[in-house]
Amino acid sequence: MLEPNGPLSPEIYWRRRALAIGVIAVALAIVIWLVAMVARGGESAGAENAAASTTTTAESTTSASATTSAASSTPSSGSQTPSATTAADQPPAPPCADQSLALKVSVGQPTYRVGDQPSFGTVITNISSAACSRDLGAGPQFLVYTLDGQRRLWASNDCNPEDPPETKTLEAGQQLSYKGTWFGTTSQPECAGDRLQVPAGAYMVVAQLGAARSAAEPFNLVAS
Incomplete structure (x- = not known):
């Protein structure tokens, strides 16, 4: 590093340089910290979105399973005796010629x-x-x-x-x-x-x- 030149004593110039370097270092540290916080914030948002997506999928799967179970438990008309309401709604079959x-x-x-x-x-x-x-x-x-x-x-x-x-x-x-x-x-x-x-x-x-x-x-x- 170049020796300081000027009317003041060299110690003053060295102190000024040290102070400037310190300010620059602090500014860089703040910038790095801000970048890190922004990056962490993005990762947290992504994790939350992923969690929400997983929950939605699980609910959809559960709903689909419930629907399938309900459908499979419904008796078919060919194997079960129809209810009184259903039988009453159906017109009587014509005589077999x-x-x-x-x-x-x-x-x-x-x-x-x-x-x-x-x-x-x-x-x-x-x-x-x-x-x-x-x-x-x-x-x-x-x-x-x-x-x-x-x-x-x-x-x-x-x-x-x-x-x-x-x-x-x-x-x-x-x-x-x-x-x-x-x-x-x-x-x-x-x-x-x-x-x-x-x-x-x-x-x-x-x-x-x-x-x-x-x-x-x-x-x-x-x-x-």
Whole structure:
């Protein structure tokens, strides 16, 4: 550093220089402190914003979870009995016309022995595009014919008392299954006449509900 020159003593000039340096140092320290405070303030604001964002996300997630839980706990209309209010609000289903129903008949096995009791089954399907209702208290009839279809030998409703009405609603495409057993004897409407054992031979069974009939299904009776 250059030696001070002037009319005053060198100590005075050195003191002035020291004072100026001290002032500059203090000013720099203040500036540095202010910069540090501003920087810290920005970090604090960022941290607060981040905390607020995290809280909002957590609340949104919680709300979404609650909504999902509530939705999953709501019973579906297909698996639960509708409430009285809901049922009252729904218009009654129209009657199922014969042409809106399809029947398919089946035989337990293709061959039985004379004296056995053949088992039959049928599936009723609502083939229309809308729900409809039908009295199914008596269920469908099973009818046994000779294989050529010329002679009716037995009908499941000939000797059975009429069951009380039971109206059921079938949704579009819904199916209902029924089963029946034949004792292997003849029958007539209102159970008139004698019931005779049907001999060995080839036969067929048909399911019928009103005017709706299934295709015939063949089966055999063989001698014991």
